[in-house]
Amino acid sequence: VERFASYDDLHLLVQKYIVRGEEPRTIELHTGIDGRVWSLNGEHFRACKPVGSEEYLGMECRTGEFDISIDVMGSYVIEGGTIEDHRLRCEDREMIHEYSIRISPEKPVTLIQYVSVFTSNDTEDPKKSARETVRRAQRLGYQVLKDEHKKRWDTVWDVSDVRIDGDIFSQAALRFNLYQNIIATPAHTDTLPIGARGLSCQAYQGAAFWDQEMFNMPMFLFTQPEVARNILTYRYKTLSGAREKARNLGYTGAFYAWISGKTGEELCPSFFFKDVFTGRPIHNHFNDWQIHVSPDIVYAIKLYYEATGDWEFIVRYGAEIIFEVARFLWSRAHFKKDKNRYEIIRVLGPDEYHENVDNNGFTNYQCRFALSFAESVYQRLKKENPSEYYLVAEKIGLEGTEVDDWCDMQRKLYLPEPDPHNRIIEQFDGFFDLEDTTPEQLERRILDNHEYWGWPNGIAVETQVSKQADVIQLMNLHPLFEKKVVRANFDYYEPRTQHGSSLSPSAYAIAAARIGYIEKAYTYFKEGTTIDLWSTAKAESGGTFIGGIHTAACGAAWQMIVFGFAGMRLAEDELIFEPVLPELWEKVSFTLFYRGNRLTVSFTKESMYVTAYEENPDSVDVRIGCNIVKIGPGSHEIVQYGDLRL
Numbered sequence: 001v002e003r004f005a006s007y008d009d010l011h012l013l014v015q016k017y018i019v020r021g022e023e024p025r026t027i028e029l030h031t032g033i034d035g036r037v038w039s040l041n042g043e044h045f046r047a048c049k050p051v052g053s054e055e056y057l058g059m060e061c062r063t064g065e066f067d068i069s070i071d072v073m074g075s076y077v078i079e080g081g082t083i084e085d086h087r088l089r090c091e092d093r094e095m096i097h098e099y100s101i102r103i104s105p106e107k108p109v110t111l112i113q114y115v116s117v118f119t120s121n122d123t124e125d126p127k128k129s130a131r132e133t134v135r136r137a138q139r140l141g142y143q144v145l146k147d148e149h150k151k152r153w154d155t156v157w158d159v160s161d162v163r164i165d166g167d168i169f170s171q172a173a174l175r176f177n178l179y180q181n182i183i184a185t186p187a188h189t190d191t192l193p194i195g196a197r198g199l200s201c202q203a204y205q206g207a208a209f210w211d212q213e214m215f216n217m218p219m220f221l222f223t224q225p226e227v228a229r230n231i232l233t234y235r236y237k238t239l240s241g242a243r244e245k246a247r248n249l250g251y252t253g254a255f256y257a258w259i260s261g262k263t264g265e266e267l268c269p270s271f272f273f274k275d276v277f278t279g280r281p282i283h284n285h286f287n288d289w290q291i292h293v294s295p296d297i298v299y300a301i302k303l304y305y306e307a308t309g310d311w312e313f314i315v316r317y318g319a320e321i322i323f324e325v326a327r328f329l330w331s332r333a334h335f336k337k338d339k340n341r342y343e344i345i346r347v348l349g350p351d352e353y354h355e356n357v358d359n360n361g362f363t364n365y366q367c368r369f370a371l372s373f374a375e376s377v378y379q380r381l382k383k384e385n386p387s388e389y390y391l392v393a394e395k396i397g398l399e400g401t402e403v404d405d406w407c408d409m410q411r412k413l414y415l416p417e418p419d420p421h422n423r424i425i426e427q428f429d430g431f432f433d434l435e436d437t438t439p440e441q442l443e444r445r446i447l448d449n450h451e452y453w454g455w456p457n458g459i460a461v462e463t464q465v466s467k468q469a470d471v472i473q474l475m476n477l478h479p480l481f482e483k484k485v486v487r488a489n490f491d492y493y494e495p496r497t498q499h500g501s502s503l504s505p506s507a508y509a510i511a512a513a514r515i516g517y518i519e520k521a522y523t524y525f526k527e528g529t530t531i532d533l534w535s536t537a538k539a540e541s542g543g544t545f546i547g548g549i550h551t552a553a554c555g556a557a558w559q560m561i562v563f564g565f566a567g568m569r570l571a572e573d574e575l576i577f578e579p580v581l582p583e584l585w586e587k588v589s590f591t592l593f594y595r596g597n598r599l600t601v602s603f604t605k606e607s608m609y610v611t612a613y614e615e616n617p618d619s620v621d622v623r624i625g626c627n628i629v630k631i632g633p634g635s636h637e638i639v640q641y642g643d644l645r646l
């Protein structure tokens with residue numbers, strides 16, 4: 001059996017079966033379309049009708065909620081064997097051709113199937129498009145289609161592949177993750193999200209989380225920047241849902257959904273988990289208190305801008321998102337007159353076990369970052385693109401006084417600082433007063449394997465045990481924290497982190513590589529890249545099914561290499577590297593796009609090589625340790641670490 005979902009023609013599925021008999025015999029071969037799709041969230045189709053002719057078989061379906069037409073068309077070819085009997089079975093949602101075929105060692109039978117899927121989201125007449133695709137496929141034949149598919153993949157791997165020499169297991173696990181991140185991402189459009197569980201599962205409704213910008217996007221930003229642009233444009237196109245969410249909850253601006261649907265509307269139910277002992281639903285507040293997704297999107301836009309220099313994107317789409325998010329943050333914050341500072345209360349940070357907390361460090365720093373970027377975009381836009389500025393200001397009714405408010409909030413927003421004695425940042429107000437224990441100790445208190453550890457009365461709630469990287473995630477995003485601060489926080493939070501989310505091991509790997517805990521980074525790398533290979537993540541929590549491919553972890557695999565082991569960061573106008581390699585790895589190589597220039601980077605334990613493509617428009621400033629090199633088009637640099645201070 002060989003089959004592929006064509007990467008060259010996204011509407012085409014092709015498969016080939018060859019059946020060979022060791023002795024002559026008659027086999028039953030059934031081929032067709034089975035429309036009995038199982039849906040996690042209840043019946044998805046309002047109607048599903050088999051249609052067929054001599055030439056094609058098909059299934060016409062309509063979804064219940066949005067009345068979207070989905071047309072599946074297929075045709076097939078049988079070669080070899082002797083057909084003894086043929087029946088067509090056409091039942092509710094099934095259209096199957098049944099053959100009895102005589103085969104022998106000399107006469108194997110080959111079945112080739114061409115199937116096309118179109119929806120009314122893709123085209124006006126999905127049935128016609130599907131039929132045309134199948135017709136074209138039949139005309140070109142299996143081998144040509146396979147070659148086209150492979151050629152397209154080659155161009156993607158050419159920019160996306162990361163090579164690890166010396167450890168075949170890490171290499172294979174890494175590629176598995178890169179592949180999953182690629183196939184889960186609707187690279188061809190700016191109107192679809194990356195589902196947090198990819199294409200493999202219906203959990204989380206195929207919708208976007210903060211995973212999309214923080215975990216999936218960076219790999220595309222540095223390998224296929226146009227895909228990163230699509231991902232961010234998707235957020236522009238779903239602004240209306242984010243605005244509505246803010247309005248419904250009594251705020252202004254754009255409050256992006258925790259689980260973002262078709263128009264950006266919130267899909268996250270208020271009752272997400274249930275108490276496994278009583279069976280009663282738990283009112284979780286992911287949807288109304290987990291506010292950091294909005295500044296996270298702004299963070300991703302800034303990263304995109306720094307890596308590409310694409311100011312046009314900011315003018316066209318980014319500015320409106322950024323201003324609306326700044327507005328929301330200002331309306332969400334509280335000004336404490338007695339302390340002369342803004343605080344952000346009643347939130348959840350990335351650690352979802354602790355809901356209803358005040359001044360979560362991650363959230364507050366992200367908010368300050370977003371406000372500060374909003375201010376600089378506002379100033380530049382007004383100056384350099386006055387007519388576009390007036391258009392957006394008029395569209396969203398922006399007042400100059402609002403920008404003064406953002407600036408005020410930015411200056412006076414409370415940010416939990418590292419403690420002057422032990423350098424640790426408190427995850428949120430009162431965190432250190434909670435019971436100090438570890439996930440291992442806590443686990444002994446479990447009565448039911450499926451019980452939910454978090455809010456309001458899970459076993460972790462009154463303790464310092466975090467579900468996932470929180471303060472450490474913050475430190476990965478903001479290099480303003482010195483290594484000694486990161487190290488102190490790593491040492492403190494690591495034993496208290498359960499890694500109950502697939503987003504967590506990668507964050508610890510990146511931080512560990514930065515502070516020189518290289519073998520620990522390697523252990524986390526293995527943990528992060530095998531989540532789906534070994535299926536180590538829990539598929540159910542608090543009675544809710546959350547299984548499937550963990551696409552955020554897949555995207556983060558790339559980050560562990562580039563931001564972690566290669567230690568890459570962006571600064572003003574240069575790329576900074578601080579490479580380290582685990583014992584087993586001999587060399588790591590990857591491709592990078594930076595401001596329209598393509599580079600290949602490889603590093604060993606002794607040196608780093610950076611090569612610039614002939615076609616590059618500019619030279620790129622690269623800092624390796626304390627060594628700064630300028631790499632012009634077509635040239636390369638080798639930096640021996642020697643006694644470099646890395």
Ligand code: BGC
Binds near residue numbers: 210350352467468502
């Ligand atoms: C994690 C979130 C994540 C979501 C979707 C949850 O378990 O805690 O951070 O966004 O899964 O992947």
